[in-house]
Amino acid sequence: MDQLIESFPFGAVFAAAAAVACYRTVVLQSRGRTLKLWQLSIAPFFGGVAGATMLYRASLATPCLAAWSLVLIGGAVIGAATVRSVPLQVDHVFRLIRVNWGMDGALAALVILLGACAGALFGVFGNNMLVWACATAIAAGSCAGLLGGRAWALGKRVLYAVDNSLAGS
Numbered sequence: 001m002d003q004l005i006e007s008f009p010f011g012a013v014f015a016a017a018a019a020v021a022c023y024r025t026v027v028l029q030s031r032g033r034t035l036k037l038w039q040l041s042i043a044p045f046f047g048g049v050a051g052a053t054m055l056y057r058a059s060l061a062t063p064c065l066a067a068w069s070l071v072l073i074g075g076a077v078i079g080a081a082t083v084r085s086v087p088l089q090v091d092h093v094f095r096l097i098r099v100n101w102g103m104d105g106a107l108a109a110l111v112i113l114l115g116a117c118a119g120a121l122f123g124v125f126g127n128n129m130l131v132w133a134c135a136t137a138i139a140a141g142s143c144a145g146l147l148g149g150r151a152w153a154l155g156k157r158v159l160y161a162v163d164n165s166l167a168g169s
Contacts, residue, residue, distance in 0.1 A: 011053050011056060012053075012054075012116070012119045012120035012122075013120050014053055015049075015050045015053035015054050015116040015119060015120065016050075016113075016116040016117050016119070016120040018046045018047075018049040018050035018053065018116070019046070019047070019050040019109075019112045019113040019115070019116035019117065019140075020113060021042075021046040022043050022044075022046035022047040022050060022109050022112055022113070022144075022147070023106075023109040023110060023112070023113045025039075025042045025043040025046065025109075026043045026105050026106050026108075026109040026147070027106055027109070029043065029099065029105075030103075030105060030106055032098055032099070032100055033098070034091075034096050034097070034098050035096065035097055035098070035099065036095065036096060036097075037095055037097065037155055037158055037159075040097075040099075040151040040154055040155055041151050041155075043105075043109065043147050043151070044144060044147040044148035044150075044151050047108075047109065047112050047140065047143060047144035047147050047148070048144040048148065050112050050116050050140055050144070051068070051072075051112065051137060051140035051141040051143075051144045052141075053116075054115060054116060054119055054133060054136055054137035054140050055068050055134075055137040055141065063134075064134035064137065064138065067134075067138050068137055068138050068141040069141075071138055071141050071142040071145065072141040072142065072144065072145040073145060074142065074145065075141070075142040075143060075144065075145025075146040075147075075148075075149060076145040076146070076148050076149035076152070077149060078145075078146055078149065079145065079146040079147060079148065079149025079150035079151075079152075079153070080149035080150065080152060080153035081149075081153075082104070082150065083149075083150050083153035083154050083157060084153075086099060086100065086150075086154065087099075087100045088100075088154070088157065088158070088161075090158055090161045090162065092161070092162050095158070095162055097154075097158050099154065104146070105146075105147060105150065108143035108144075108146045108147055109143070109147065111139055111140065111143045112139075112140045112143050112144065115136035115137075115139055115140050116136075116140065118136065119132075119133060119136055
């Protein structure tokens with residue numbers, strides 16, 4: 001029994017749980033609900049936790065860590081650049097927003113979810129493939145960067161709109 005507990009991949013299950021939370025928040029946000037500004041950071045946080053946990057499972061190999069860092073930054077740049085085309089409604093008094101996301105946010109969260117769940121299944125069945133774990137960690141890092149870049153740029157856009165409306169009053 002002790003050997004079963006020691007060999008159980010808790011990290012993979014934790015990554016899968018964080019990926020489920022990321023996917024759930026992205027899907028709820030994409031339905032056009034009214035959100036507070038801080039709620040935009042929930043999905044990138046859980047996506048980043050899932051990606052970092054998968055990276056840790058890949059034993060933090062130096063080439064994998066370098067590639068993960070680069071695609072995380074690249075995903076954030078791409079995510080920030082795509083926010084300009086996102087339709088946005090802002091309540092200036094209560095600082096609430098309604099965002100009509102496209103499907104790319106949900107697709108990015110789905111990539112994180114599939115990678116984390118596949119890693120958890122491989123870990124449960126005792127198949128530890130370092131190359132596969134590194135590839136899924138890199139894909140999750142890219143998608144988490146995309147979600148984070150979008151949330152950062154959208155938050156910046158909302159704050160700019162609120163400040164301009166207060167200055168014009």
